[in-house]
Amino acid sequence: MPLLKRVAGIIPTVFGVLLLTFLLVHLVPGDPVEVMLGESASGADRMALRAELGLDRPLPVQFSHYLGRLAQGDFGHSIHTHAPIAGLLAERLPATARLAVLSLLMAVSIGVPLGIVAALRRARWPDRLATLTALTLSAMPHFWLGPLLMLVFALWLGWLPVSGMEGQGAILLPAMTLACGLTAILTRMTRASLLEVLNEDFVRTARAKGLPERSVILRHALRAALLPVVTVIGLQLGSLLAGAVITETVFGWDGIGRLLVESIEKRDYPVTQACVLVIALVYVMVNQLTDAVYSRIDPRIRLTT
Amino acid sequence: MRLPHVILLCWLSAALAAPFLGLAPNRIELGEILSPPGVHAWLGHDDLGRDILARLLAGAGVSLTVAAVVTAVTMTVGTALGLLAGYFGGWSDRLLMRVTDVFLAFPGILLAIAFAAVLGPGLDNLIMALCLTSWVGYARLTRAQALSLRDRQHVLAAQSLGASTMRILLRHMLPLLAAPLLVEVTFSVAGLVIAEASLSFLGLGIQAPEASWGSMLRDGVRYLLVAPHYVLAVGLSLMSLVLAVNVLGDQLRDRWDVRK
Numbered sequence: 377m378p379l380l381k382r383v384a385g386i387i388p389t390v391f392g393v394l395l396l397t398f399l400l401v402h403l404v405p406g407d408p409v410e411v412m413l414g415e416s417a418s419g420a421d422r423m424a425l426r427a428e429l430g431l432d433r434p435l436p437v438q439f440s441h442y443l444g445r446l447a448q449g450d451f452g453h454s455i456h457t458h459a460p461i462a463g464l465l466a467e468r469l470p471a472t473a474r475l476a477v478l479s480l481l482m483a484v485s486i487g488v489p490l491g492i493v494a495a496l497r498r499a500r501w502p503d504r505l506a507t508l509t510a511l512t513l514s515a516m517p518h519f520w521l522g523p524l525l526m527l528v529f530a531l532w533l534g535w536l537p538v539s540g541m542e543g544q545g546a547i548l549l550p551a552m553t554l555a556c557g558l559t560a561i562l563t564r565m566t567r568a569s570l571l572e573v574l575n576e577d578f579v580r581t582a583r584a585k586g587l588p589e590r591s592v593i594l595r596h597a598l599r600a601a602l603l604p605v606v607t608v609i610g611l612q613l614g615s616l617l618a619g620a621v622i623t624e625t626v627f628g629w630d631g632i633g634r635l636l637v638e639s640i641e642k643r644d645y646p647v648t649q650a651c652v653l654v655i656a657l658v659y660v661m662v663n664q665l666t667d668a669v670y671s672r673i674d675p676r677i678r679l680t681t
Numbered sequence: 682m683r684l685p686h687v688i689l690l691c692w693l694s695a696a697l698a699a700p701f702l703g704l705a706p707n708r709i710e711l712g713e714i715l716s717p718p719g720v721h722a723w724l725g726h727d728d729l730g731r732d733i734l735a736r737l738l739a740g741a742g743v744s745l746t747v748a749a750v751v752t753a754v755t756m757t758v759g760t761a762l763g764l765l766a767g768y769f770g771g772w773s774d775r776l777l778m779r780v781t782d783v784f785l786a787f788p789g790i791l792l793a794i795a796f797a798a799v800l801g802p803g804l805d806n807l808i809m810a811l812c813l814t815s816w817v818g819y820a821r822l823t824r825a826q827a828l829s830l831r832d833r834q835h836v837l838a839a840q841s842l843g844a845s846t847m848r849i850l851l852r853h854m855l856p857l858l859a860a861p862l863l864v865e866v867t868f869s870v871a872g873l874v875i876a877e878a879s880l881s882f883l884g885l886g887i888q889a890p891e892a893s894w895g896s897m898l899r900d901g902v903r904y905l906l907v908a909p910h911y912v913l914a915v916g917l918s919l920m921s922l923v924l925a926v927n928v929l930g931d932q933l934r935d936r937w938d939v940r941k
Contacts, residue, residue, distance in 0.1 A: 389786050393786045520912075523905055527909055527912070645799065655787075
């Protein structure tokens with residue numbers, strides 16, 4: 377039942393997301409067909425596009441057609457290549473998924489231990505260093521961090537390819553770029569969460585029982601402290617997809633983010649619309665999944681609901 | 682920690698003073714293309730032979746102006762909506778929550794990119810795209826606060842004395858929201874500086890020849906090998922400003938004990 381309730385709960389949001397992405401094309405100032413095809417397009421081409429997009433019909437009719445086509449997995453066609461958009465997405469999504477998963481792994485394996493060390497050595501130099509690193513990383517947007525890493529590791533040191541998807545280790549620089557922001561968040565979260573838990577009664581009890589400090593930290597404190605961190609990881613997975621838009625553009629990585637930017641440059645609005653929709657839907661679903669997993673693994677929530 | 686305040690003040694005064702310094706951010710000197718930092722141009726020249734420092738200061742002005750305008754608009758609208766929804770509850774509250782849920786379903790800057798893409802490039806459209814997406818945070822924050830404030834004793838007292846709704850909202854609830862709102866403003870300014878640069882980086886914001894940190898970074902990346910000073914100058918500027926604003930936000934939050 378809770379699962380069903382959960383699914384029902386996101387329906388209005390998903391519907392809103394669909395409506396908003398559908399309306400995007402209607403926000404184009406002037407005539408969208410004119411804007412997309414340019415002034416030199418022939419009358420026949422315009423008519424054809426107008427008919428395909430159904431722009432001459434009333435909005436509710438257009439929207440229901442849009443939903444109907446999506447339900448069949450039909451995202452429409454690219455205006456420029458006439459290729460089905462579903463195929464384009466299927467082609468580009470795996471590249472973005474690889475990038476996102478690798479950055480997530482990087483961020484977790486650096487951010488969490490860094491946060492733990494910071495909390496255990498509170499107010500001493502490891503803590504100061506970790507906090508300062510996290511603060512700096514969180515002020516480095518992808519379009520600045522990316523070129524910086526490129527400069528150091530590809531151009532100066534020559535260890536990794538500058539950009540593109542060919543060459544050994546080509547994924548490393550974009551993945552590092554994407555991972556840094558999340559690393560900063562995880563460091564801060566883990567630190568704060570562990571510090572809070574270390575003050576709890578059950579940690580004092582564990583210590584009072586005479587347990588070795590190692591086991592107090594690893595078996596008692598960390599288990600409780602990492603729960604909120606798990607949520608953050610889930611919530612941030614979707615943000616990685618948004619970050620991929622810039623990162624993929626910087627490094628020429630052919631994922632869905634780059635597809636989005638290319639479609640914007642070519643004014644290929646159906647592709648833009650589809651990319652935005654897919655990223656938002658993945659984000660909503662991952663969030664919901666995280667929520668479900670969290671309430672399952674946290675006994676406090678499991679028992680109260 | 683005084684450094685962040687100094688940095689912030691420097692950028693603010695530089696952005697304000699830049700138009701009066703007689704700088705020529707758009708002047709092209711063909712003999713100076715991508716020249717490294719020197720006595721005449723402290724930060725060197727860009728790919729068209731324009732003074733990077735002059736463009737950096739002009740870009741700071743653009744960046745901070747966008748942040749200020751968007752913050753003013755979205756804070757007013759978002760706070761008003763949140764206050765009304767939180768105070769009255771019922772269907773208006775449910776509607777607001779539904780709408781904000783939809784906006785929050787788009788991660789990060791994605792929705793702003795989408796709006797900017799369909800509205801077309803340019804400063805006005807950039808501001809519009811950021812306004813359309815940035816009001817949500819204020820609305821959620823104010824709504825949550827108003828929800829708990831409306832049952833406070835002093836609000837109940839004002840109600841029973843027959844104060845008008847307007848008076849209750851503006852005189853009895855809004856002042857208590859000042860601290861969390863100001864913290865939110867600080868963090869959102871940092872976010873807007875990054876967002877403006879992101880959109881301009883993607884070619885969706887400020888158009889050439891007008892200077893913007895985002896478009897400067899995009900040009901700089903192309904000449905990374907021959908002129909690393911270009912990217913470094915712009916990137917470090919952006920980072921220092923964002924870092925300073927964020928540290929200020931952290932300090933305000935700690936001082937007023939505002940929960941995120």
